[in-house]
Amino acid sequence: MQMRVLKDVHRIVERRELAPRVMLYRVVAPLVATARKAGQFVIVRVEEGGERIPLTIADADAEAGTITLVVQEVGKTTARMARLREGDAFVDVAGPLGAATHISKVGTVACIGGGIGIAPVHPIAQSMRAAGNRVIGILAARNRDLLFFREEMRRACDEVRVWTDDGSEGKKGLATDALRELVADFGKVDRAVAIGPVPMMKFVAKTGHELGIPTLVSLNPVMVDGTGMCGGCRVTVGGKTRFVCVDGPEFEGHEVDFDELSRRQALYREEERASHDRYMKEVQS
Amino acid sequence: MSDNGTPRDLKQRYKTPKQEMPCQPAEVRARNFTEVALGLLGDNAKLESYRCIYCKEPACVSGCPVGVDIPGFLHEVEKGDLAGAARVLKRTNLLPAVCGRVCPQEEQCEAVCKVGQGKNGVAVSIGRLERFVADWERNSGMAQAPEIAAPTGKKVAVVGSGPAGLTCAADLARCGHKVTVFEALHKAGGVLVYGIPEFRLPKAIVAAEIKALEAMGVEIVCNFVVGLTRTVDDLMKEYDAIFVGTGAGLPYFMDLPGENLGGIYSANEYLTRVNLMGAYDFPKNDTPVIRGRRVAVVGGGNVAMDAARTALRLGAEEVRLIYRRSREEMPARKEEVEHAHEEGVNFTMLTNPLRYHGDERGRVSAVECVKMELGEPGPDGRRKPVEVKGSEHKIPVDTVVVAIGNGPNPLVPRTTPGLETKKGKILARDESGKTSLRGVFAGGDIVLGAATVILAMGAGRKAAKGVDEYLRTGAW
Numbered sequence: 001m002q003m004r005v006l007k008d009v010h011r012i013v014e015r016r017e018l019a020p021r022v023m024l025y026r027v028v029a030p031l032v033a034t035a036r037k038a039g040q041f042v043i044v045r046v047e048e049g050g051e052r053i054p055l056t057i058a059d060a061d062a063e064a065g066t067i068t069l070v071v072q073e074v075g076k077t078t079a080r081m082a083r084l085r086e087g088d089a090f091v092d093v094a095g096p097l098g099a100a101t102h103i104s105k106v107g108t109v110a111c112i113g114g115g116i117g118i119a120p121v122h123p124i125a126q127s128m129r130a131a132g133n134r135v136i137g138i139l140a141a142r143n144r145d146l147l148f149f150r151e152e153m154r155r156a157c158d159e160v161r162v163w164t165d166d167g168s169e170g171k172k173g174l175a176t177d178a179l180r181e182l183v184a185d186f187g188k189v190d191r192a193v194a195i196g197p198v199p200m201m202k203f204v205a206k207t208g209h210e211l212g213i214p215t216l217v218s219l220n221p222v223m224v225d226g227t228g229m230c231g232g233c234r235v236t237v238g239g240k241t242r243f244v245c246v247d248g249p250e251f252e253g254h255e256v257d258f259d260e261l262s263r264r265q266a267l268y269r270e271e272e273r274a275s276h277d278r279y280m281k282e283v284q285s
Numbered sequence: 286m287s288d289n290g291t292p293r294d295l296k297q298r299y300k301t302p303k304q305e306m307p308c309q310p311a312e313v314r315a316r317n318f319t320e321v322a323l324g325l326l327g328d329n330a331k332l333e334s335y336r337c338i339y340c341k342e343p344a345c346v347s348g349c350p351v352g353v354d355i356p357g358f359l360h361e362v363e364k365g366d367l368a369g370a371a372r373v374l375k376r377t378n379l380l381p382a383v384c385g386r387v388c389p390q391e392e393q394c395e396a397v398c399k400v401g402q403g404k405n406g407v408a409v410s411i412g413r414l415e416r417f418v419a420d421w422e423r424n425s426g427m428a429q430a431p432e433i434a435a436p437t438g439k440k441v442a443v444v445g446s447g448p449a450g451l452t453c454a455a456d457l458a459r460c461g462h463k464v465t466v467f468e469a470l471h472k473a474g475g476v477l478v479y480g481i482p483e484f485r486l487p488k489a490i491v492a493a494e495i496k497a498l499e500a501m502g503v504e505i506v507c508n509f510v511v512g513l514t515r516t517v518d519d520l521m522k523e524y525d526a527i528f529v530g531t532g533a534g535l536p537y538f539m540d541l542p543g544e545n546l547g548g549i550y551s552a553n554e555y556l557t558r559v560n561l562m563g564a565y566d567f568p569k570n571d572t573p574v575i576r577g578r579r580v581a582v583v584g585g586g587n588v589a590m591d592a593a594r595t596a597l598r599l600g601a602e603e604v605r606l607i608y609r610r611s612r613e614e615m616p617a618r619k620e621e622v623e624h625a626h627e628e629g630v631n632f633t634m635l636t637n638p639l640r641y642h643g644d645e646r647g648r649v650s651a652v653e654c655v656k657m658e659l660g661e662p663g664p665d666g667r668r669k670p671v672e673v674k675g676s677e678h679k680i681p682v683d684t685v686v687v688a689i690g691n692g693p694n695p696l697v698p699r700t701t702p703g704l705e706t707k708k709g710k711i712l713a714r715d716e717s718g719k720t721s722l723r724g725v726f727a728g729g730d731i732v733l734g735a736a737t738v739i740l741a742m743g744a745g746r747k748a749a750k751g752v753d754e755y756l757r758t759g760a761w
């Protein structure tokens with residue numbers, strides 16, 4: 001792979017709101033755009049003094065040299081990001097990181113995205129279909145306002161089904177109900193990929209396991225370097241400690257200790273809140 | 286000096302007492318991140334250099350892993366020509382300001398210094414003088430850019446920007462090759478920026494060295510993870526040779542029950558949060574670190590000392606080093622152990638952790654330990670610690686730093702087919718660091734396992750020589 005430009009300004013070339021507090025950024029990162037595979041992520045630092053945060057690559061355009069990131073505003077860093085405009089830039093984008101999704105032809109594949117998880121499941125659906133699978137996309141969210149990428153997923157999948165907790169769009173029910181329905185309709189689902197909030201992944205993995213469907217999940221612990229150097233991202237999988245940034249981010253769902261993951265994700269909640277409040281005050285004044 | 290090189294004033298020299306280097310008082314420095322040791326003052330430096338007796342066969346030079354001409358630079362200091370002293374140092378050592386601070390001189394040059402032999406002998410403070418000269422040069426603004434040979438048209442990729450990579454890059458640039466350094470993190474310097482704390486090695490020093498390297502025409506590309514952004518094979522298509530200096534950045538854990546509880550860090554994570562990400566200044570910097578009240582650091586090496594002293598500076602009330610052997614056997618430098626002790630670190634020796642206990646939020650609340658006693662000497666000659674039955678006890682803690690060592694960084698070996706390794710370390714076939722792949726060299730911690738700055742620099746230098754030869758002759 002040719003590397004013409006080694007030092008890029010990671011300019012935002014497109015920025016739009018997909019749902020309340022959910023932003024899409026298309027960013028210049030040619031080295032990443034040409035090397036990335038489904039399932040991989042980048043580490044982004046928004047500005048000097050900023051923290052390093054992992055973001056899954058939701059899409060990439062190798063020719064244009066851009067990658068697409070979908071970001072939910074949850075704390076200071078993502079709030080700071082949301083205030084950037086097209087033409088502004090992130091100081092650092094490193095990647096692609098993590099192991100790519102293992103893609104093979106297995107038959108029928110369910111690609112389930114819960115809320116913000118719709119973005120990372122999108123490139124996996126694309127690859128799974130390119131490998132010759134029948135791909136059923138499931139978009140699940142609490143309500144219709146939180147759904148996005150309907151068109152993108154329709155293009156990527158053979159069929160897309162929408163589920164909301166409150167029935168405001170598509171069928172009423174949870175991602176687990178969606179998976180059960182697929183099994184009822186198709187007789188057999190050969191592989192499921194579920195990405196979303198930890199409780200959603202936990203229950204879809206459990207349901208998948210009960211139904212005999214190998215269910216892949218993508219974990220999102222707190223990270224620092226993203227290259228296997230610190231162990232901050234460690235999670236117990238199959239009784240063993242694994243570093244999500246290099247051994248993952250995807251694992252067989254039924255082996256993951258989701259409760260440990262949730263607790264580790266919550267480690268800095270107080271600091272995050274303080275930092276966010278301080279930033280919001282600063283912005284308002 | 287007499288004709289045969291022996292100074293005439295030998296007695297005078299022997300009588301000159303060792304000059305002390307001022308330090309911040311322990312109770313003050315234990316709460317700030319500025320440098321502990323303040324450096325020799327000019328007059329003292331001159332007097333200290335006067336303690337050198339200019340041995341005919343200077344043992345110190347052979348004691349130095351890179352063979353710095355120690356009497357040569359001391360002589361310049363004694364004459365008062367500090368620029369000259371800097372020139373002598375830099376002939377063999379690219380980073381004297383760093384080495385003067387972090388080298389284990391007491392095991393190297395100073396250990397064999399003639400002046401230090403005998404019951405009352407105290408070695409010349411070679412490290413402190415090295416630091417003195419390098420600091421003088423940096424602050425003088427007169428640092429001279431080294432001469433660079435005419436461009437050869439050859440391109441070399443250096444992977445990793447730790448001391449091995451930086452040294453290799455500098456030497457290759459001097460030979461006229463076009464060098465690009467690829468670094469995975471957002472800042473260059475390797476362990477010098479993410480691991481070794483500010484109070485031991487101010488980051489401004491590393492930054493100055495990197496700027497100097499860039500001034501020599503070396504291109505530094507950060508955020509580039511070799512193996513993922515591009516593989517070694519990809520790089521081989523665009524570069525004539527590659528040097529891999531990716532270090533020993535894989536933290537070991539002990540695999541104990543409860544080790545994934547919140548508040549338990551690897552030393553790498555703890556130090557990276559504080560040093561590289563600036564968590565000591567949260568919330569001004571965005572990255573937080575848990576500021577424990579009661580911190581336990583497991584391990585007895587330099588990394589453990591750095592973590593313990595960092596915890597103090599973050600405001601911990603109690604910092605305890607838990608080590609399974611006795612204090613005398615700690616592998617850390619004596620000076621660092623003493624500094625830690627003076628600053629108030631509690632040495633809980635002959636103790637080994639068994640498991641961790643947590644609270645309802647999943648955070649560590651205690652470490653359960655067992656007492657150890659020293660048994661028969663093992664194959665390495667060190668007495669093996671054995672558990673004392675029935676001595677299990679709990680120590681309440683809210684933060685733990687596991688500093689029991691690092692393994693070689695697996696990213697490049699994992700993604701480079703045909704690159705031979707042994708126990709994860711890249712196999713080097715000779716001194717120059719030739720690997721099993723033509724055109725690919727390796728050196729530093731990735732070959733040696735976690736070692737030292739000076740050994741990594743030495744390896745980078747030897748590899749640069751090897752790369753240059755390979756580029757000129759094509760012989761492998």
Ligand SMILES: Cc1cc2nc3c(=O)[nH]c(=O)nc-3n(C[C@H](O)[C@H](O)[C@H](O)COP(=O)(O)OP(=O)(O)OC[C@H]3O[C@@H](n4cnc5c(N)ncnc54)[C@H](O)[C@@H]3O)c2cc1C
Pocket residue numbers: 387388389444445446447448449450467468469470474475476477480481482509510511512530531532533534556587588591694696697728729730731735736737738739741
């Ligand atoms: C806390 C701590 C304290 C220490 N104290 C001392 C001391 O007092 N004295 C002493 O002599 N030694 C000390 N050491 C050891 C010393 O720092 C190391 O031996 C030395 O830094 C090794 O140099 P290196 O160049 O081989 O690797 P490193 O300094 O580890 O640098 C390797 C670099 O390569 C980068 N990298 C890794 N993988 C990739 C990749 N795939 N692509 C691109 N870049 C990559 C890393 O990010 C890193 O920047 C200490 C180490 C630690 C951790």
Ligand code: FES
Pocket residue numbers: 222223224225226227228229230231232233234243244245246
């Ligand atoms: S984020 Fe540091 S090891 Fe994974």
